[in-house]
Amino acid sequence: xxxxxxxxxxxxxxxxxxxxxxxxxxxxxxxxxxxxxxxxxxxxxxxxxxxxxxxxxxxxxxxxxxxxxxxxxxxxxxxxxxxxxxxxxxxxxxxxxxxxxxxxxxx
Amino acid sequence: xxxxxxxxxxxxxxxxxxxxxxxxxxxxxxxxxxxxxxxxxxxxxxxxxxxxxxxxxxxxxxxxxxxxxxxxxxxxxxxxxxxxxxxxxxxxxxxxxxxxxxxxxxx
Numbered sequence: 001x002x003x004x005x006x007x008x009x010x011x012x013x014x015x016x017x018x019x020x021x022x023x024x025x026x027x028x029x030x031x032x033x034x035x036x037x038x039x040x041x042x043x044x045x046x047x048x049x050x051x052x053x054x055x056x057x058x059x060x061x062x063x064x065x066x067x068x069x070x071x072x073x074x075x076x077x078x079x080x081x082x083x084x085x086x087x088x089x090x091x092x093x094x095x096x097x098x099x100x101x102x103x104x105x106x107x
Numbered sequence: 108x109x110x111x112x113x114x115x116x117x118x119x120x121x122x123x124x125x126x127x128x129x130x131x132x133x134x135x136x137x138x139x140x141x142x143x144x145x146x147x148x149x150x151x152x153x154x155x156x157x158x159x160x161x162x163x164x165x166x167x168x169x170x171x172x173x174x175x176x177x178x179x180x181x182x183x184x185x186x187x188x189x190x191x192x193x194x195x196x197x198x199x200x201x202x203x204x205x206x207x208x209x210x211x212x213x214x
Contacts, residue, residue, distance in 0.1 A: 029136035
């Protein structure tokens with residue numbers, strides 16, 4: 001088996017025209033994703049509505065997640081568990097540094 | 108739905124007689140665990156031999172994971188994917204600060 005460590009903070013681009021989604025693990029029941037944002041947010045009117053639950057952790061930076069009834073601000077270390085089909089969108093990520101997320105989609 | 112953020116770095120005890128394992132998410136196919144170590148290692152001769160794969164990330168501190176054929180040192184941000192039934196043990200965690208892990212067990 002390949003047993004190589006990697007670092008979640010490595011290879012953060014200094015210019016990020018679009019968000020980057022990097023799949024680290026993917027099986028039938030779980031996907032672990034590393035997401036890099038840099039001032040990005042979801043497009044106006046766009047909402048995620050997912051069949052799987054999502055556990056999300058901000059590793060670096062700052063973000064605002066919008067739900068139908070509230071906005072939650074996340075800074076480094078903050079995590080949130082979002083049940084399936086809870087509509088949400090990225091309202092804002094800080095323009096002052098890359099925001100690095102770890103997202104775990106699971107059923 | 109409860110939508111409360113928490114912080115992985117919060118409530119790190121300053122004294123830690125034993126490792127603490129905190130389950131954050133648990134379904135049939137996935138378990139997300141926050142683990143706090145402070146100079147702890149696996150007992151001599153003990154090896155983990157797990158039915159599920161494990162994706163592990165060190166969020167703070169330093170650790171050495173021992174495998175049958177090598178030792179891998181992990182610092183903050185380092186992650187590793189360990190397939191099911193790959194025997195491993197915690198050889199060492201730094202005594203100078205708490206080591207905080209995120210472990211995702213999945214099938």
